[in-house]
Structures are given as structure tokens and as C-alpha cells.
Amino acid sequence: MRDRKYSSGFGIKAGLLFVLLAVATATAVFAASGRASRPKQATPIPKAAEFTAKATPARLARGRYLVGTVTGCFDCHSEHEYVNGQWIPKKGMLGAGNVFPPGFIPLPPGAQVVAPNITPDRETGIGSWTDAEIDRALQHGIAKDGHPLFNLMPYWQYNVLTPEDAKSIIVFLRSIPPVHNALPVTKLPFPVTVDMKKDLIPSLPKNAPAQIRHGWYLARIAGCEDCHTPIVRGQQPPSMMFAGGMHFQGPFGNVFSLNITPSASGIGFMNEGMFSRTLTTGRVNGTGNKLNPIMPFEDFRNLKPADIRALYAFLRTVPKVRHNIDNSDTATLCPLDGEKHGLGDRNEK
Numbered sequence: 318m319r320d321r322k323y324s325s326g327f328g329i330k331a332g333l334l335f336v337l338l339a340v341a342t343a344t345a346v347f348a349a350s351g352r353a354s355r356p357k358q359a360t361p362i363p364k365a366a367e368f369t370a371k372a373t374p375a376r377l378a379r380g381r382y383l384v385g386t387v388t389g390c391f392d393c394h395s396e397h398e399y400v401n402g403q404w405i406p407k408k409g410m411l412g413a414g415n416v417f418p419p420g421f422i423p424l425p426p427g428a429q430v431v432a433p434n435i436t437p438d439r440e441t442g443i444g445s446w447t448d449a450e451i452d453r454a455l456q457h458g459i460a461k462d463g464h465p466l467f468n469l470m471p472y473w474q475y476n477v478l479t480p481e482d483a484k485s486i487i488v489f490l491r492s493i494p495p496v497h498n499a500l501p502v503t504k505l506p507f508p509v510t511v512d513m514k515k516d517l518i519p520s521l522p523k524n525a526p527a528q529i530r531h532g533w534y535l536a537r538i539a540g541c542e543d544c545h546t547p548i549v550r551g552q553q554p555p556s557m558m559f560a561g562g563m564h565f566q567g568p569f570g571n572v573f574s575l576n577i578t579p580s581a582s583g584i585g586f587m588n589e590g591m592f593s594r595t596l597t598t599g600r601v602n603g604t605g606n607k608l609n610p611i612m613p614f615e616d617f618r619n620l621k622p623a624d625i626r627a628l629y630a631f632l633r634t635v636p637k638v639r640h641n642i643d644n645s646d647t648a649t650l651c652p653l654d655g656e657k658h659g660l661g662d663r664n665e666k
């Protein structure tokens with residue numbers, strides 16, 4: 318195979334407006350929720366058990382790191398704008414919620430998805446919630462009043478959070494400025510049940526070494542596989558986990574996530590240094606054209622070196638999937654994901 322990485326680079330120009338990092342996850346999530354006909358086992362609603370998150374400087378720092386660099390809470394929970402070429406939450410509106418513009422996420426007509434205000438404002442945010450109530454939303458997908466949250470909220474990934482990390486996130490959320498910002502609520506024309514999306518959880522060998530275990534943990538709470546798995550007939554096939562092909566279309570361009578399995582058609586060619594430079598600069602190996610900002614490198618640029626090494630080590634263990642994909646090539650029909658993308662015709666079922 319021609320070495321796509323260094324020949325043409327990536328054709329998509331970043332720097333366009335209105336990018337919503339959440340779209341991929343949103344799309345994926347809707348696809349999964351769209352399986353309305355398949356009966357689902359609703360997870361029993363846990364009681365908001367005693368759970369307290371006492372504020373300490375260490376938890377505050379850890380929470381700031383997790384939220385700002387890994388879990389991307391504010392990518393969804395804030396309206397964004399471009400300032401000096403950067404995609405950042407609107408001034409003074411960090412965590413104050415976000416109504417997803419119609420058409421941005423493929424939802425049936427009439428649907429409205431709102432990532433609520435999660436600032437400590439007592440009336441319009443989560444200032445009046447107990448620590449246990451916040452944790453129940455974060456890790457179990459249950460709102461304060463007991464209703465199940467739409468799984469665009471990645472609680473099904475966050476349920477792996479260690480108690481210390483969950484507490485740190487809560488302590489940090491309570492430290493941000495409260496913003497009074499009343500928003501409408503999510504309305505969906507299909508019923509929502511708590512759905513842990515077990516199909517899309519990458520497997521982890523029981524005896525995996527600590528570093529790989531840690532990489533698995535980070536990949537989940539950062540949502541790598543959610544964005545890097547295609548939607549095929551409304552579902553994300555576990556056999557194509559991390560193989561790329563999720564389609565994003567909007568003012569930011571027309572782009573597919575790439576294959577990050579260790580296959581030659583994926584990132585088999587990347588050593589740890591290249592992987593690190595790609596994640597932290599948004600340019601393949603630090604020198605290629607800038608990746609589309611739908612890939613959250615603006616968050617990932619502050620990842621700790623040990624965390625990047627862990628992610629790399631974990632991604633080396635996921636099953637290799639042969640799936641050629643390149644955003645700078647002419648789009649051709651791909652028999653694997655049914656989409657038209659660069660190098661699609663090089664793939665076989």
C-alpha cells in the first residue's frame with residue numbers, strides 16, 4: 318500500500334467555524350439508541366447512595382486535568398466559538414450548557430438535544446445537586462429527578478472511573494464560576510432507557526499489565542473508540558472497533574475518523590513518538606497537515622507523557638482491522654462501512 322501518511326497528507330483544512338467536537342459521539346450514540354426495536358434491559362436505577370466528594374487541592378488539580386484534557390465535558394457542555402484559530406468555549410460560558418443546533422446531529426425531525434448547564438449555579442446548573450446525585454448522572458446516566466439520560470452523555474464510558482477520579486471531576490466542577498443560563502430540555506421522539514452500550518466497550522485481557530490497563534481506561538473516558546468506529550446500518554459493529562470510518566459533516570468539512578488499530582492500514586506505521594506528536598500537535602507526526610479539529614487534539618495536547626504512552630501501549634493490543642481510509646484521497650465506495658471515503662475501493666469485505 319502506498320504510504321498515505323507522507324504522500325499527500327490530509328486535505329481537510331482546519332480553521333472552519335462551528336465545529337462541535339461532540340458530533341461524532343452524538344452520531345454514534347444516536348445510532349445505538351436508534352435500535353429502538355431491539356428490546357433492551359433497562360439498568361435498575363441506583364439510589365443516590367451516600368457518596369461525598371470532599372474538596373482537596375489534589376482532587377481539584379486532578380479534576381481540572383481530567384475534564385480539560387481527557388474527558389472533554391465542556392466540548393459538549395459549552396457553546397463554542399473560534400478565537401485566534403482556536404475552538405474554545407464562549408467567554409464566560411464554560412460549562413453553561415449547549416443546545417445542539419438542528420441538523421448538526423442526525424436526529425429525527427423535532428428532536429432537540431441539550432447538554433445541560435453543569436456549572437454550580439443553584440437554579441439553572443447543578444449547584445443544588447448532592448455529590449451523590451452528580452455521580453449518579455456521571456456514571457449511571459440518571460438525572461436528579463430519576464429520569465434516564467440520553468446516552469449521548471457518555472456515562473456508559475464514565476462508569477469505569479475510579480471513585481477518586483469521579484470525586485475529582487465533581488470537586489473541579491464545583492470550582493468553576495456559576496453561570497445563570499436557563500436552557501430548554503432534551504426532547505426525543507423515541508423512549509430513552511439506560512443503555513450501557515456493552516457492545517462498544519473494548520475488551521481487556523484479565524492479566525493485562527498495568528500500563529495497558531491504564532491505556533484502556535483513558536481510551537474509554539476519552540471516547541476514542543466511540544469516534545473511531547463507523548456506523549453501519551445504524552449500529553457500530555464491534556468488529557470494526559477503532560478501525561475508523563465515522564462520518565462527520567458540517568461547516569468544518571467532510572471528514573471520516575481514521576483507522577487507529579495496529580493494522581498496516583491503520584497506525585501500524587506509527588511508533589510511540591509519532592503517535593505522541595500526532596495527538597499533541599494535531600499534525601500527523603507533528604509535521605503533516607493539520608487534522609480536522611473534530612479530532613480533539615486541542616484537549617489532548619496537554620496529555621501527560623505517561624498517559625500518551627499508556628494509550629499507545631493499549632492501542633497496540635486492539636485487534637488489527639484492515640480498513641484503508643484517507644481523507645485526502647478521492648472518495649470511493651467502501652464495502653466495509655458502506656460509506657464513500659478516500660481509499661474506500663481498496664477495501665474488501
Ligand code: HEC
Nearest residue numbers: 339342388389390393431432433454460466467469470503
Ligand atoms: C458527547 C457529549 C457529552 C460529553 C462529552 C459529556 N456530556 Fe454530560 N450530558 C450530555 C448530554 C446531551 C446530556 C443531557 C442528556 C439528556 O438530556 O437526556 C448530559 C447530561 C449531563 C448531566 C446531567 C445534567 C442535568 O441537568 O440533567 C451531568 C451532571 C453531566 N452531563 C455531566 C458531565 C460531565 C461531568 C462530563 C465529563 C466528565 C460530561 N457530562 C461529558 C452530553 C455530554
Ligand code: HEC
Nearest residue numbers: 329338341539540541544573574575601608609611612644
Ligand atoms: C470527537 C471524535 C474523536 C475523538 C473523541 C477521537 N478522535 Fe481521533 N480522529 C478523529 C477524526 C475525525 C480523525 C481524522 C481527522 C482528519 O483526517 O483530518 C482522527 C484522527 C486521529 C489520528 C490520526 C490517525 C492517522 O492515521 O493519521 C489518531 C492517531 C487519533 N485520531 C487517535 C485518537 C485517540 C488515541 C483518541 C482518544 C484518546 C481519539 N483519537 C479520539 C476523531 C476523534
